[in-house]
Amino acid sequence: MNSNACIFCKRGKRKCSRERPACGNCARLGKNCAYIEDNTETRFATGRLLDRLKLAPLPFANSSVFVDNTSHETLQQSAVDLALQTFGSLDNLQTIATEFFTGTHQRISALSRLRFNHNLQALASRPRADFAALCLSILLMQQMPAGKTSTMQSPLYFNVKDLIGRLEAADGLSLDLLHCRVLVAFYELGHALHTAAYISIAVCARSARALGLHRKAWRHVDAASDRLLMEEQKRIWWTIINMERFVSLTNGDALFMMQDPERTDALPIEDLIWAESSRPADLERLIAAPPALDTPFNITVGQLARECQIFHLVGRVVRHVFDPTPDPAFNAEEAAQLERTLIAYLPLLANEELKIGKYCGAFGACNSALFALYEYLLQHGMEDATERQRILESIEKTSLRAITFAEAAYQDREGDYTPDTYSPYLSYSLCQSAIVQYRLWKQHGDLSHKRHLDSLRSILLEITKRWKVAWQYLEIIDNLQGSWPPLMIPLQGYFIGVEVL
Known part of the structure; x- marks a missing residue:
């Protein structure tokens, strides 16, 4: 060969x-x-973490994962041995996990740190293959692109996916294996592995249903319930919904694997307390009285809870744009309602982000949903010149709001926002805002629009430190042509719902 x-x-x-x-x-x-040596071009969330911890090269970089499936006991032990061989020691594993929970976990906060630490302490005495796979998935999530040409389809990526599939086939589903799949899907979503993410999120949805999470046991938490487990299941259920709605928006796909939530469905509790509490008792009171999906937008909730509210609206926009009803009057009324609701959220999201640094993912998704809604309205039956002008002005306002937010939050503030806490949901809306500024610049020749375009480009360049997909957005911006490039960007090269557009 x-x-x-x-x-x-x-x-x-x-x-x-x-x-x-x-x-x-x-x-x-x-x-x-992708080549073996390309893996050296990736780095980890705190700067070449593997080098700093003096870990050995990944033992399975050149071959498929070997996990002995001959019996349940050997399966468990061989998977744990593989993880420990990769990390080098439990201390190294603990260091990487701690940095995950204080960084990346802020943007995908489903996993219980209390339960994780408990299982980690018992790893040697009670080996569990699914938990070993979860540790390796966390290591994968800490990978960051070292540059535009670095590949995120590293040996670790392939072997983690391989290991998850082997364990599911040999030992069945578990909550930890579902966490593995969610982390891998989020990794793919953020690193421009679009088709893989599209498929992985669907698998997450099916796996969650196979575990019975669609029954929403957390709606009936009583004194006898394991409240920590109920909260964790609720958080991972919502996380999958949010990822699916985002991927559906970027793919033009109105077919959801995750059912729409109900207005009274419980939202996740405050993320900071969830991530940092060291005693279950600190969480139980909050878990027993969580906010609901229909909590008014002017009431402060946690980051994940706010993302759930916004992505519920994103899902409604996706259906409106890519699977509209045949009733024009209903469609017009629904569009007006969605626009009003999304616009009402934006100032709140921006203000709270600048105060406490929580809602950048929700802010980006809210903007992207508005851009999709406006673009659809412009392309379908907009015969009223006054209404068309209003929508064009609204698109410009949405773009300017995104620029103001991004410059205030992310320009020259790496001390406040380290790269491992960036959200992949934000960069899509920044690219769309840049396209709007390009349109205005080409139409009017006003250099202020060119300055805004350059500012958004520099902020996206900062986000490339964490997510490879930001390089793709930059490439789109650098190759804009004509006076009216589309705001809806088919990142896989096509829209599943292209016939609607």
């Missing part, structure tokens, strides 16, 4: 037909070649 064969071809024992940078098999499959 060619010594320059890429990972895909080595794993499939195929011959590469070309030298780097591309091989025939990957070209046929529509993949970018």
Whole structure:
């Protein structure tokens, strides 16, 4: 086999037909070649974490994961051995987990730190394969792109996905394996692995239903309930809904695997307390009296709870745009209602973000939903010149609000917002705002729009430190042509609901 064969071809024992940078098999499959040495181009959330901890090279970087499935006991032990061999020691594992919970976990806060730490302490005496896979998934989440050309389809990425599938096949589903799938899907979503994320999130939804989470046991928490477990299940259920609504928006897909929540459904409790409490008693009172989906927007709730409220609206926008009803009067009324509600949230999200740094993901999703709604209205039956002008002005206002927010929150403030706490949901709306400024610049020649475009570009460049997808948004901005490029960006190259657009 060619010594320059890429990972895909080595794993499939195929011959590469070309030298780097591309091989025939990957070209046929529509993949970018990824090479073992490319893994050195990625870094970790606190700056080459593996080097700093002096961990050994990943033991399975050149081959498939080996986990002995001959019996339940050997399965558990071999998976734990694999994790410990990767991390080098329990101390290293604890260090990486601590940095995950104080950083990336702020943007995907479903996992219980209390339960994780309890299981970590028992890892040697009571080995569990699903928990070992969760530790490796956390390590994967700490990977960050080192530059535009670095690949996030690293050996660790492939082997974590492989390990999850093997454990599910051999030992069945568990909450920890669902956490693994959610972390991998979020990783794919943030690192421009669009098709993989689209599929992974659907698998998360099916896995959650297979575990019975759709029955929402947390709606009936009583004195005998394991309240921490109920809250964790609720948080992971909502996290999957939020990811699906975002991916549906960017793919133009109105078919949801996750059912719509009800107005009275309980939201997650305050994230900071969830992440930092060291005693279950500190959480139980909050878990027993959580906010609901229909909590008024002027009442402060946690970051994940606010994202749930916004992504519920995003889902309604997705259906309105990509699967409208045949009733024009109803559609017009619904569009007006959605616009009013989304606009009402934006000042609140921006103000609370600047005060306490919570709602950037919700703010970005809210903006993106408005852009989608406005773009759809412009393209469908907008014969009233006055209304068309109002929508154009509203698009400009939405873009300017996003610029003001992004400049205040993220420009030259890395001390307040370290890269590992950036949300991948925000960068999509910044790219859309940049497209609006490009349109205005081309139409009016006003250099203020060009300055706004450059400002958004510099902020997206900052976000590339954490999420590879930001490089893709920058590439879109740098290749804008014509006077009216679309605001809805089909990142996979197509919209599933293209016939509606």
